Amino acid sequence: MTETADIVVIGGGIVGCAVTWHLAQLLGPSARIVVCDRGPIAGATSASCMGHLMVTPDNAQEYAFTKKSLALWAELHEKVGGFDYNPTGALYLADTDEDLALIPVLRQQFADHGDRADVLDRHQLAQLEPGLADDIPGALFYPGDGVVLPMLAAGAMLRAARLCNASVAVRPMCAVTGVVRDGSRVVAVDTERGRISTNRVVNSCGVWAPDLAELFGAELCGAARLPIHPRAGNLAITGHHVSPIRTQLLEISYLRFAHGAAKIDPTGNGGDPGGHAVNMQPQTNGGCLIGSTRQFRGFDKTLNRELLHRSLLRARRYAPGIAAAPIVRTWVGLRPYSTDGHPLIGPWPTIDGLWIAAGHEGLGISLAPITGRLLAQQIVGETLDVDVTPYLPGRFVA
C-alpha cells in the first residue's frame, strides 16, 4: 500500500526543520507530515555553518523579517531548548577609516526602526569585553543578536513539531529519487524507502535545491536551473574554556561584504578570489567559533588555507588571546546563495503543489524560523506575519 502524506518536506536542514515545525503548528495534530533528507538531519550546511542570530536593519522589510525570526528563536528556546541559545548581542568592530564610517550608519539604521545600538568608547569596550585588543578604533554594540548551535536547533525544531503533532515522520538517510506529476500537479514523490502519495512538497534542499527542482521537470521551472549557488565559508573552532571573548564579534566590513551584491560569477567557474570579515562566536562550553570567509567555487569543500589564515589573523588582531587557544577542527560549509541576494519562500508558480524555502546564503540560521512560519502560512492560506512579496520564487520565472 502506498503511503500517503499531506505534505512532504524534502531537505532536513535548519530551514526544512523550521518549515516542519510551523506546518505541524498550523496543520494540526491529524496532518500527516513527512520530512526526508538524503543524509543526516542537519548534516550538511546546517552542521557546517556559524550560529549567528542576526538582526539586519538595512530596510524596514529586512528588519521586520529578522526581528520576527529572532523572536521565534527565543520562543523555541523557551518551549523546547537544548541548542545552546546564547543571546550575547553583537559587537561590530571597525579597524579602518572605511569601516569606521560604517558605525554611525549602522547605528542610525537601528535607530530608524526605533531600535538601539550603542557606540562604545575604548573604556566601555574594555569593560564589556576585556579580552579584546586595547587599540580597536571603533565599536558598536547591538544587544539583540545571539548565537545558537544550528544542528541541535534543527533537532529542537523537530521536537517542537512533534509537540504539536506526534505523528510527524522524520526520515534521515532517505533520498528522494523521483517526482510523479499529473500534468502540472504533484501527486507523489518516490523515495529510497518507497512512494509517498502527496500533492504538496516543500523543496528545502539549500544549495542542492536546484538538483531537486530538476527532478520536478526543468521544462516547467521556467528557468534553466534554480538560481541558487554554493558560496563556501572556511571555519575553525577551538576547544572548550579557551575563548578570549564572551560577546559575539563581527568585523563591521562584514555588512558590506556579506550582503553586497556579488559582482562575481557565482557558478564557481569565474575565479572568485574570495573575501573575509571575521566573525567570532563564543560557545556556551567556552569554545570559540571563528569565520567567516566567502568564495564561489562550486561544491568544492576543500579548505582554502589562505582565506582561513587571513580570517584567523583578523581574529588575533581583535582578540589576541585566540593565539594560544587550541583549534580542534577546521572545515568548509556551503551557503545557499541566491543570485539576487534574497531567499526564495513560497510556491513555485508553474507547478501545482511545489513550494520552495531555500537560498538564504549566510542568514539561514537567523531566518529559518520566520521562513518556516511564512511558508507554512502560505501553504495553509493564513494571513502572513510579514510581507513576503520580495521573497516569492515567482520572481525568477519569466
Place this chain on the structure above:
Amino acid sequence: MSGRIAGLDDATRGPRELIEFTFAGEKVTAWAGDSIAMALWAGGTTAVRSSSKNGSPRGVLCNMGICYECLVVVDGRTVRSCTTPVRAGMVVEPGGRP
C-alpha cells in the same frame, strides 16, 4: 596510595633533581622528567580538571596524549598534562570551568 617506585635512580648520576611547581595554588614537588599529570598523580592528585557541562572531576584517561581528558592551564595555555613536562616554578591551574 600512589607514589614513586623506589630504587630507580641511576647510581652513576646521583639522585634525581627535585623541582617545585604549583597546581591550583598548592605547592607540588616533582622529579625532573615528570609530566605534569604524573607529578600530580604520584602526589595523590588524580582529578585535574572539571568537565565542560556537568562540572564533574576528570583526570588522566589515556596518559599518552590521545584523550584530552587531562587538560590543564599553564601560563594561560591549555595543555595536556600527560604530555607536558614539569618545569620549576610552573603555575598550573585545573582545566575546565574557571
Place this chain on the structure above:
Amino acid sequence: MSVDDTILDADVGIVGAGPGGMAAANVLAQAGLSVVVLDEGMRAGGQIYRQLPEGLVNHGKIAEPPSHDGGHALLERFAAAKVTLVSHATVWDAAPGKLWFEHGERSRLLRCRHIVLAPGGYDRCVPFPGWTLPGVVTAGALQVMVRGFGVVPGRRALVAGSGPLLLPTVTALLGAGVEVVAALEASSRWRALRAAPAVLGNALKRREAMWYARQLWKAGVKLRWGWTVFACEGDGRVQRAIIGKVDADGRPRRGTELKLDVDVVGAGFGLVPSVELALRLGCTSRFDAARGGHCVVVDEQQRTSVPGVFAAGEICGIGGAEVAAAEGQLVAEAVIALAKGSTVSAEAQRRAQKERKAADTMLRAFAPLPGLAELARPDTIVCRCEDVTRLGAQQAAQLHGDSLRAIKVGCRAGMGPCQARICGPSLQAMATGDGRRAMDLPVVQVPVKPVRTETMLDAPT
C-alpha cells in the same frame, strides 16, 4: 640543516618512534638516507617500549617479558643510528612530502621525499558507568605510569578488558608493588584458545606466555576469563569497582556482580589503529574489526595508495611490536628500493608476513565483543569531551540518522578535542544498540590533533 631549524629537510620523514618507526629509521640510516623521526612522546620507544625519564634506570625492579629484549636492541641501535629524533612533536597536518608539527611553542615543518607512517595505536575504550571517575584509566595509561615514569599508580588495582595487553599491565602493576585485586579478560577461555596456534607456533610467544603465567602465579593473581568491569563508584575518585560475568558476546550477565575496594582501575579492550594522518593524506583504508577498526591498506611493500607515503605497524591493523618491527624493516627496504633502485629482500617480506599472520590469529581470539556495548546505562557518559550520555547518542541516532556523522551532528558526540578517538569506536554501537556494525569511516579534518591558533598561523609553507 640544524635540528632546531623551523623547516627540516630529510629524505625520509617518519611519524612515530615506536618499534615500527625505530626499525625503519635504523635501516634507512644505515643505507645512508637522511631520516627525521617525529614523535609525540618524551623519549623514543613508543608506548610498548616506553623508557623511563633520563636519569632513571629500571635495575630489574619492574619485570619485563622476554619480548622486551628485542625492544632494548631496537632502542640501542636507534640511539646509535644517524637519525634525527624530534620528541614532543605533534604532527597536525600532512601532504605528500610535508609534515607540519607543533613543537613546544613552535610551528615547524618537515619536508621529506618519503613519508613513513608508524604512529601506532591507542586503547579501545568501552564506556561503563563510572568510567569518568578520576583513577579509572586505560590499561595503556597504567603501563605508561609504571614503565614510563616510575610512578606507583595506587594501592589496590583492578585490570579489566580484553586482549594480549592486559598481561603486561598486570605485571607492570606488580612491578610497582601494587596489589592487583582482580585481572579480568572479557573473552571466554574457549574463545581465547583460538589464539593457541599463534602462541604454540612461535618460540618467543611460547616463552612470553610462560613468563606471564609465572609472574601471575608468583603474585597469586588469577586471570578470570569471561569477566569484566561493570561499573566504578567513588566520591571524586574511584573507590569501588563492580565486576561481573559476561556471556560469549560480551553482554553483562546481571546478577553475577561482585564489589571490590580499589583505588585504581585500568580498562583496555584492545587497541585502535591511529589512522588519522593517513586518512588526511588520502590513503585508502578498510575496516577490519579484529585488527581494531579502520586500517590503512598497504601492498606487499608497505606502500599505501598515496605515492610516497608508506605505513608500518599498528596503523595497518593492530598486530603488536613484533609485527611493527618486521614491517618497519620492510618499509625501510621499500623506501631504499625506491630511492636507490635496489630490491626488497625476500627475507624482510617473509618475516613481516609471518609476524602479521601470527598476530591476526591471536587477535581474532580477542576481537571486540559486541555485547560490551551493553555495559553503558542510559545515563552513562559516552563522549567525555562533550559530556554526551548514551541516551543522548541514542536520541541523536533516532532523530538525525544512524551514521557516525549523523550521531555526531545530533548530539555533538565526538566533536571535542579528542576528535572522537575515544568515543568513536563505540559510538555507533552505543547509539544504535548494534554492536556488530562496522564503524563508519570518520572524516579527518585539519588539524589532525588540536594545535594552537598561532601554530596554524605561523605554519611554514
